[in-house]
Amino acid sequence: MAELDIEMISKEEEDAKEEMNGKVIVVILMGAPGSGKSTFCDNVMKAANRPWVRVCQDTIANGKAGTKAQCIKRAVDALKDGKSVFIDRCNLEREQRSEFVKLGGPEVDVHAVVLDLPARLCITRSVKRTGHEGNLQGGRAAAVVNKMLQKKELPKLSEGFSRITFCQNDIDVQGALDIYTGLGAKNTLPSGCFGQKNPDAKVQQGIMKFLKKAEDSNTKELKANNSHHPVSVDETKGSSVDGSINITSSIDTVNKEVKEEEDLPMYSSVPEVSTLAFPSISTSDFQFNLEKASDIIVEEVEKFLKKIENVRLVLVDLTHRSKILNLVKAKASQTNIDSKKFFTFVGDITQLYTQGGLRCNVIANAANWRLKPGGGGVNAAIFNAAGPALETATEERAGSLNPGSALVVPLPLSSPLYEKEGVTHVIHILGPNMNPNRPNFLNNDYNKGCNVLRKAYSSLFEGFKSIARTQKTIEKGGDEQSVARPLDLDQVLLERRSTNDFPNKDQKMKREDTYESERNKKCKGLQIELGTHHVSKSNDNASVSGPTDATKRNTSFKKEEVGGKTSKTWGSWAQALHHIAINPEKHKNDVIEILDDVVVLNDLYPKARKHLLVLARKDGLDHLADVGAEHLQLLRNMHTVGEKWAKQFSSDDASLIFRLGYHSVPSMRQLHLHVISQDFNSTHLKNKKHWNSFNTAFFRDSVDVIDEISKDGKARLNNDEKLMSMELRCHRCRSAHPNIPRLKSHISNCQAPFPPNLLQEDRLIPPQPRRTETEA
DNA sequence: GTTCTAGAAC
DNA sequence: GTTCTAGAAC
Numbered sequence: 145m146a147e148l149d150i151e152m153i154s155k156e157e158e159d160a161k162e163e164m165n166g167k168v169i170v171v172i173l174m175g176a177p178g179s180g181k182s183t184f185c186d187n188v189m190k191a192a193n194r195p196w197v198r199v200c201q202d203t204i205a206n207g208k209a210g211t212k213a214q215c216i217k218r219a220v221d222a223l224k225d226g227k228s229v230f231i232d233r234c235n236l237e238r239e240q241r242s243e244f245v246k247l248g249g250p251e252v253d254v255h256a257v258v259l260d261l262p263a264r265l266c267i268t269r270s271v272k273r274t275g276h277e278g279n280l281q282g283g284r285a286a287a288v289v290n291k292m293l294q295k296k297e298l299p300k301l302s303e304g305f306s307r308i309t310f311c312q313n314d315i316d317v318q319g320a321l322d323i324y325t326g327l328g329a330k331n332t333l334p335s336g337c338f339g340q341k342n343p344d345a346k347v348q349q350g351i352m353k354f355l356k357k358a359e360d361s362n363t364k365e366l367k368a369n370n371s372h373h374p375v376s377v378d379e380t381k382g383s384s385v386d387g388s389i390n391i392t393s394s395i396d397t398v399n400k401e402v403k404e405e406e407d408l409p410m411y412s413s414v415p416e417v418s419t420l421a422f423p424s425i426s427t428s429d430f431q432f433n434l435e436k437a438s439d440i441i442v443e444e445v446e447k448f449l450k451k452i453e454n455v456r457l458v459l460v461d462l463t464h465r466s467k468i469l470n471l472v473k474a475k476a477s478q479t480n481i482d483s484k485k486f487f488t489f490v491g492d493i494t495q496l497y498t499q500g501g502l503r504c505n506v507i508a509n510a511a512n513w514r515l516k517p518g519g520g521g522v523n524a525a526i527f528n529a530a531g532p533a534l535e536t537a538t539e540e541r542a543g544s545l546n547p548g549s550a551l552v553v554p555l556p557l558s559s560p561l562y563e564k565e566g567v568t569h570v571i572h573i574l575g576p577n578m579n580p581n582r583p584n585f586l587n588n589d590y591n592k593g594c595n596v597l598r599k600a601y602s603s604l605f606e607g608f609k610s611i612a613r614t615q616k617t618i619e620k621g622g623d624e625q626s627v628a629r630p631l632d633l634d635q636v637l638l639e640r641r642s643t644n645d646f647p648n649k650d651q652k653m654k655r656e657d658t659y660e661s662e663r664n665k666k667c668k669g670l671q672i673e674l675g676t677h678h679v680s681k682s683n684d685n686a687s688v689s690g691p692t693d694a695t696k697r698n699t700s701f702k703k704e705e706v707g708g709k710t711s712k713t714w715g716s717w718a719q720a721l722h723h724i725a726i727n728p729e730k731h732k733n734d735v736i737e738i739l740d741d742v743v744v745l746n747d748l749y750p751k752a753r754k755h756l757l758v759l760a761r762k763d764g765l766d767h768l769a770d771v772g773a774e775h776l777q778l779l780r781n782m783h784t785v786g787e788k789w790a791k792q793f794s795s796d797d798a799s800l801i802f803r804l805g806y807h808s809v810p811s812m813r814q815l816h817l818h819v820i821s822q823d824f825n826s827t828h829l830k831n832k833k834h835w836n837s838f839n840t841a842f843f844r845d846s847v848d849v850i851d852e853i854s855k856d857g858k859a860r861l862n863n864d865e866k867l868m869s870m871e872l873r874c875h876r877c878r879s880a881h882p883n884i885p886r887l888k889s890h891i892s893n894c895q896a897p898f899p900p901n902l903l904q905e906d907r908l909i910p911p912q913p914r915r916t917e918t919e920a
Numbered sequence: 921g922t923t924c925t926a927g928a929a930c
Numbered sequence: 931g932t933t934c935t936a937g938a939a940c
Contacts, residue, residue: 177930287931288930717921717940811921883933
C-alpha cells in the first residue's frame with residue numbers, strides 16, 4: 145500500500161501543478177482527545193490565507209455538544225459560502241468520518257490530517273487540560289483515549305480523501321500547520337498520502353522481538369498491531385503461562401526499541417483490580433542479601449496471593465538492570481504464582497501511571513523509622529511526589545515505625561500523587577535495620593533479619609488487603625456500617641472530580657449500588673402493590689374532570705377535546721396517587737396518616753432523605769391547575785399537615801430542613817404537596833428534571849400558592865420547558881455544576897446559607913428544638 | 921413517575 | 931467507563 149501511495153503522490157503532484165482551481169477544502173482532523181485537533185485549527189485560522197470555518201461537535205449547539213447532522217449542515221453552509229472547513233472531532237473510525245468525506249465533490253476537496261501522536265502524550269494532555277469544551281478531564285481521559293485508539297482506523301485515499309497528512313510528532317504537526325496556514329484561496333495542495341512513516345517499522349520490531357521471546361517460552365501469541373495500540377495488561381500477561389515472561393521484559397524490549405519516539409504501548413489504564421506497587425525493602429542502602437531478600441519476596445507474595453482474590457502486586461525498581469528485580473522475576477517464574485497477579489515493573493514508583501501507563505491505587509514506601517521525608521531513594525521520592533499532605537497524614541497516624549511493620553495512610557486528596565497517578569493509599573513499611581550506627585542494628589544476624597523482612601512484607605500485604613477488602617465489601621453491597629469510611633472517602637472523591645481530578649469510578653459505582661439495593665428493599669412492597677393497582681384499575685379514570693388552561697406538554701396525560709373543553713387522560717402509571725387518595729384504607733402499609741381531607745405517605749422514589757407527599761383526597765382535583773378559591777381551606781390543611789410532619793422529622797434530626805410545595809405540572813394524578821428535606825441526598829435523584837423540578841420556579845412553594853389562590857383565585861404555574869433543562873445550580877450557594885453526579889457531590893458538602901428568597905415567608909422549615917423523650 | 925435501551929460523545 | 935439524550939413502555 146505504501147508503494148501505491150507514493151505513485152499516487154507523484155502523479156497527483158503533477159496534476160496539481162497544472163490545476164489552480166481555487167477549490168474549497170474540507171479538512172477532516174483525526175486524532176484522540178488531547179492530540180491537538182482544536183489547537184491545530186486555531187493556529188491555522190489565526191494566520192490563514194483563506195477563510196476557514198471550524199466545525200466542532202463539542203460546541204456546535206450554542207456552545208454545547210450537538211449532533212453529527214448539525215456538523216454536516218454547518219459544513220455545507222460554510223462550503224456554499226466559499227469557506228473551507230475543519231471538521232474538528234475525533235473521526236478515528238472510518239464509519240464516523242464517512243459522512244464528512246461525502247462533502248467532497250467537483251468543487252470541494254476532502255483532506256485528512258491525522259494527529260497520530262503517542263497515546264501517552266494525548267492522555268497527559270487530556271488529563272492536564274481544564275477547560276476543554278468536551279469536558280473530558282481527569283484521569284478518565286486515559287481510559288477514553290485508550291479505548292478510542294483501540295478502534296483507530298487510519299484513513300486511506302480509497303475512502304475518498306484527495307490528500308492525507310500523517311503527523312506523528314510535533315514537527316510533523318508544525319509542518320502541516322504551515323502548509324494549511326499558507327494555503328491561499330486560489331491555491332490547492334497536491335493529492336496523496338504524506339508523512340506516513342512505515343507504521344510497522346520500529347515498534348513492530350520491538351513487539352515482534354518480544355513475541356518471539358514469548359513464543360520461545362512456550363506461550364501464546366500476543367496481539368499487538370502498532371505502537372499506538374494499547375497493549376492491555378491482560379494480553380501481555382496472558383502470553384505467559386509459567387510466569388517466566390513478565391511485563392517487565394516486554395516493556396523493556398519495546399522501550400529500548402522505540403525510545404527515540406517515546407512511544408510506549410499503553411497498559412490497560414483502568415485497574416479492574418486493586419493493585420499494590422512496592423519497592424524492594426532493605427536491599428538498596430543497606431544491602432540485605434539479595435538472594436535471601438528475593439526468596440522472601442517471592443514466598444510472601446505466593447502466600448498472600450493464595451489468600452486473596454482480585455488483587456495485583458507489582459514489584460518496582462528504577463532500572464531493568466536491577467538485580468533484585470531480576471532475581472525475583474526469575475524465582476517467581478519457578479513457582480505457581482499467577483503472572484497476572486504478580487509481576488515486576490521497571491519505572492519510577494511515583495510515576496507508574498503517567499510514565500508507565502500502569503495504574504496502581506496503592507504504593508508502598510520504604511520508609512525510615514521516623515516516618516519522615518528525606519534520606520534518599522524511594523522514601524524521598526514518594527514524600528516528594530506526594531507533597532506535604534502525605535507528611536501531615538502520616539503524622540496524624542503514627543510518629544514512628546518499628547522494623548517489620550507497616551502503616552497504611554490514605555493519601556490526602558490534595559496530594560499530586562493522587563491527582564496525577566490515582567494513588568489512594570501509601571503504605572509505609574520498614575525493613576530490618578542494617579545500619580551499624582543504630583541501636584537495633586542486626587549485625588548480620590540474618591536469621592533475625594529474614595524474619596523482620598518477611599514480617600515487613602507480610603505486614604505490607606495485610607495492610608493492602610485491608611484496603612482491597614473494604615473495596616470488595618462495597619462491591620458486594622455489604623451493610624452500610626462496614627463501608628462507612630470508604631463511602632465518606634468517596635464523597636470527597638466525587639467532589640474532587642468536579643475539579644478535574646482523578647476519578648474513582650469503581651468506588652462511585654459501588655456506592656450507588658449499595659444505596660440502590662438498600663432503597664429497593666425499603667420500597668419494594670409499595671412498588672409492587674402500586675403496580676398491581678395501576679393495572680387493575682387503569683380504566684377507572686372516567687371521572688376525570690377539570691378543564692384547565694395548563695400546558696399539557698407533560699407526557700403523563702394526553703390532551704383531549706371534549707365538547708370544546710380541554711380535558712386530559714392520565715397514563716395508567718400516573719394513577720397510583722389517585723388510587724391511594726380515594727381508597728387510603730386499602731394502602732395502610734404505605735400511608736402514614738389518613739385524615740378526612742388528606743392522606744400522607746412517603747414518596748415511593750424519595751428525592752431526599754425525607755420526602756413525603758400530602759395528598760388531597762378530593763376526587764377530580766388532579767393538579768395545581770385544577771385548584772381554585774374554593775380549595776383554599778384544603779390547601780391550608782395540606783400545608784398544616786405537611787408542616788406538622790416536617791417539624792416532627794426535623795426535631796428528631798436537626799440536620800433536616802424542609803420545603804413544602806407543588807410541581808407546576810405534576811407527573812402523577814391527584815393534587816399532592818411535596819414535603820421534602822433539602823439535603824437532596826437520594827439515589828433516586830438521577831437527572832436534570834428531578835433536580836430542576838424541585839429547584840427552579842417549576843416548584844411552587846405552598847405558602848406562595850396559598851397566597852395566590854387567596855388573592856387571585858388561582859395559582860401561578862411555571863411550566864416553561866426551559867425550566868427543566870436549566871443548568872444545574874446548587875440550591876444553597878447557586879453554583880453551577882455540569883452534571884448530576886458533580887452536583888450531588890457538591891450539595892453533599894455545601895453548607896452555604898440558603899438564598900434570601902427561600903429564607904423569607906416561611907418557605908423553609910428550619911431545624912426544630914429537639915423533642916424530649918416524653919414528647920416523643 | 922420509573923426502567924430500559926440505544927446512540928453519541930469524550 | 932461515564933454521561934447525556936431520546937424514545938418507548940408501563
